[in-house]
Amino acid sequence: MAKQYDLIVWDWDGTLADSTGMIIRAIVKAAEQVGLSPLTAEAASSIIGLGLRESVETLYPGISDEQAKALAAQYNVNYFAGESEIPLFAGAADTIKTLNRRGFKLAVATGKSRRGLNLALEHTQLRNYFHATRTVDECFSKPHPQMLDELMDDLIALPERTLMIGDTSYDLQMAQNAGVHAIGVSYGAQSAKEWQHLKPVQQFDNFTKLSQWLLEHA
Numbered sequence: 001m002a003k004q005y006d007l008i009v010w011d012w013d014g015t016l017a018d019s020t021g022m023i024i025r026a027i028v029k030a031a032e033q034v035g036l037s038p039l040t041a042e043a044a045s046s047i048i049g050l051g052l053r054e055s056v057e058t059l060y061p062g063i064s065d066e067q068a069k070a071l072a073a074q075y076n077v078n079y080f081a082g083e084s085e086i087p088l089f090a091g092a093a094d095t096i097k098t099l100n101r102r103g104f105k106l107a108v109a110t111g112k113s114r115r116g117l118n119l120a121l122e123h124t125q126l127r128n129y130f131h132a133t134r135t136v137d138e139c140f141s142k143p144h145p146q147m148l149d150e151l152m153d154d155l156i157a158l159p160e161r162t163l164m165i166g167d168t169s170y171d172l173q174m175a176q177n178a179g180v181h182a183i184g185v186s187y188g189a190q191s192a193k194e195w196q197h198l199k200p201v202q203q204f205d206n207f208t209k210l211s212q213w214l215l216e217h218a
Contacts (some may be wrong), residue, residue, distance in 0.1 A: 005181070005218050007157035008099060009148060011166035012110040012120060014048060014188025016096075019086045023048055023189075026078035033078075035069045036060060048189035048207070049168035051136030052076075053113050083116065084123050089187070089207040093126060098215060100129040105155045108133040109147035109164070109174070131155055143173035148180060163201075163218065165210070172198040185210055 015018045024044040034058040039059060046145045052075065052191040056068045063071075100106055108130055110117055123128040132146040132154045152162055163174035167188025172195045175182035184200040185207070186192040192203055205209040 002160075003161045003218065005104070007105040007107060007155055007163070008214070008218065009107045009109050009162065009180075010096075011049065011164075011168070011171045012108055012112055012165035015165055015171075015185055016092045017086050017120060017124075018046060018089050020189045022044065022079065026082075027059075027075050029069055029078050030074035030078040031059075034067065036063075036071060037128075038068065041093050045189050046147065049111050049142055049170035051141035052113070055111075055139045056114055065151045071142060074083070079116075080083060080119075083119055086120070086123075088124055091207055093124060095207075095211040096126055096129050096189055099218070104218070105157060105215050106130045107133075107151045107155065107206055109142070110134070111136050111142060111170070113137050114178070115168055124158065129181055142168075142170035145174055145178035146175060148178035152178075152180075169195040169198060171195075172200055183210065183213075 010016055010159045013023060019124050024041050028039045043059060047058050052072050058146055064126045076173060083124065096106060106129060109154065112135055114135045117133060117135050132151050134150055139146040139150065148164060152159065159179040164171060164179040164180050164182045166172060168186045168190045176198055181201045184192060184195050184203040186205045194201060
């Protein structure tokens with residue numbers, strides 16, 4: 001069967017890495033540590049996928065620069081203390097390696113910092129399987145299309161031959177803004193009801209089903 005796509009772009013947190021719980025705990029604890037009003041796990045989960053600055057401004061509209069910097073700094077301390085322990089979803093590493101071997105161009109578009117993504121790629125030993133990556137340090141935060149636009153330019157891929165895979169409305173909106181197809185997954189930060197209106201070409205509730213579809217149909 002001929003390939004539908006040349007380039008497959010992955011979100012990282014909640015899509016490849018089972019990191020949603022760690023992110024929620026890190027931001028909730030950070031808010032408490034710097035004396036801000038308490039955050040619920042639901043509120044913390046809702047900003048996963050955005051850049052850290054955008055996340056802070058969404059959670060605390062009108063926050064002062066000093067408080068925002070303190071919250072971001074404490075979040076980073078909390079998160080990086082456990083980052084090396086975050087696992088990939090079962091089967092994720094093998095799926096990436098198989099897609100790479102089959103000739104797909106693979107990329108990452110993430111709201112993580114460059115430092116965070118580099119550490120994750122090193123920890124998971126997947127760096128050599130991705131042809132390009134973009135983080136919020138280099139581009140506008142999702143759902144702005146800049147990450148996808150630059151990845152397609154770098155890897156010489158057309159929008160209609162590019163697939164974005166993510167677990168949040170920010171991922172799927174970014175794909176829509178860039179004119180590319182998207183797959184939504186509901187095993188990460190957001191349930192399907194939060195992004196179904198963006199009409200992904202497929203949706204999956206576990207990584208095994210996603211992997212099977214990619215290996216058979218992508």
